[in-house]
Amino acid sequence: MAKNKRGVDRQVKQDEIVDIAGELFLTQGYEATSMAAIARGAGVAPNTLYWYYRDKDDLLISVLDRLLEDGFTRYAALADKPLNELVFWLLKELKQAGGLVATVHARLGESVALRQWHDQFHALMGQLVAGHLAAHGIDGADSRTESAILSFVIEGLLSHPTDQASQRRIIDRLLLGPVSYSAG
Amino acid sequence: MAKNKRGVDRQVKQDEIVDIAGELFLTQGYEATSMAAIARGAGVAPNTLYWYYRDKDDLLISVLDRLLEDGFTRYAALADKPLNELVFWLLKELKQAGGLVATVHARLGESVALRQWHDQFHALMGQLVAGHLAAHGIDGADSRTESAILSFVIEGLLSHPTDQASQRRIIDRLLLGPVSYSAG
DNA sequence: ACCTGAACACCGTTCAAGT
DNA sequence: ACCTGAACACCGTTCAAGT
Numbered sequence A, B: 001m002a003k004n005k006r007g008v009d010r011q012v013k014q015d016e017i018v019d020i021a022g023e024l025f026l027t028q029g030y031e032a033t034s035m036a037a038i039a040r041g042a043g044v045a046p047n048t049l050y051w052y053y054r055d056k057d058d059l060l061i062s063v064l065d066r067l068l069e070d071g072f073t074r075y076a077a078l079a080d081k082p083l084n085e086l087v088f089w090l091l092k093e094l095k096q097a098g099g100l101v102a103t104v105h106a107r108l109g110e111s112v113a114l115r116q117w118h119d120q121f122h123a124l125m126g127q128l129v130a131g132h133l134a135a136h137g138i139d140g141a142d143s144r145t146e147s148a149i150l151s152f153v154i155e156g157l158l159s160h161p162t163d164q165a166s167q168r169r170i171i172d173r174l175l176l177g178p179v180s181y182s183a184g
Numbered sequence C, D: 001a002c003c004t005g006a007a008c009a010c011c012g013t014t015c016a017a018g019t
Helices: A010-028 A035-042 A046-052 A056-076 A083-097 A100-107 A112-134 A140-159 A164-176 B010-028 B035-042 B046-052 B056-076 B083-097 B100-106 B112-134 B140-159 B164-176
Strands: none
Touching: A010 A035, A010 A046, A010 A056, A010 A100, A035 A046, A056 A083, A056 A100, A056 A112, A083 A100, A083 A112, A083 A140, A083 A164, A100 A112, A100 A140, A100 B100, A112 A140, A140 A164, A140 B140, A140 B164, A164 B140, B010 B035, B010 B046, B010 B056, B010 B100, B035 B046, B056 B083, B056 B100, B056 B112, B083 B100, B083 B112, B083 B140, B083 B164, B100 B112, B100 B140, B112 B140, B140 B164
16 A cells, blocks of 8 residues: 655655554464565565664554553543443453563563553553552552552463453452461 | 594583583574584584484573573572572573573564473463462462463563562562552 | 675584494 | 484574675
8 A cells, every 4th residue: 555755754654564564463473473464465665674773672662652541541541430330341452462462471571661661551541540549549559569469360361261250250259359368 | 622423421522512502502692503503613623513403492491491400409408498589580580591592582472492492481380380379378360460470570670680679679569569550 | 775695603403424 | 221412493582794
């Protein structure tokens, strides 16, 4: 499509590449997707990708940014639902992102750019959760504790397929409190 | 070392390979460790590894088994400490395994053998935790819920470096109960 | 500025052959 | 049964050259 050549539309071409890369990453997985395959999909030579992106990780980051952006657009519509509703929604959202969550964690040590993206992502989620918790009078260290637990459990649920019922029990246990077994 | 040739010691040679593979996986990471590097360390030709192991994932599984075995040996010494102590101990243990946790999750889709190992590992941990929770009168679905949450949070803490204090807050929050904000 | 063909330095794995 | 040299089919990335 959209030919480039004269400064017509660098942005468009870039979007096109991210499109196809995202689709392949999500369906085949990051490792299983070769730069050659992405190039083929975008109708360019493999090395052309390096004109637009520093390397494969950089391309991954652009895909993640796109996914995040789309997610936020959808989030806006239900920002003031109760927290547990939001968590279930978020789970469904991230399920789409599938193996990419695991991929990001596995590559944290191999790409500083990716690590930065990851840290920012968690900071962002932390702020969001903090906002919701503040409505319940929870802030400071407690808020950060809750937020960390929530994100860990969400990530866990993503990488460990869990049936709907167990999933609900887990979220409810977190948000409504435990079957108390404090202090043996 | 230990020459093979006549049926002297297949087991010994295999241990030798797992040794060096484990060391490299832990220090350089799975992806960053080539079969060639492992072979070099073991003093054999690269393709010789395929006499002992089906592929790289199979070798990873052997390394994981070794790590697990060692862990259990150390666990035996403190099996009846209180649960939160055990969790802290486990965290320290798994920290050694470092990026391998993320590696396993990232490769779940690419190796059925690895997925089987992973599922068995969680089942095993689940049983262990269930034993401890039973002492607090928790079993059935509740026990499985607690166990799932615990393992997710442990995995989360592993892949997201957290200072000692926050870590303790998180574990205590889980085992001693939340700052209650039930039912808005 | 944008794109390419060709090459580089790998990678995991297989095969046919040797002992 | 154990081990190897050589090759296969990739891989991400770089470079020099073209428009």
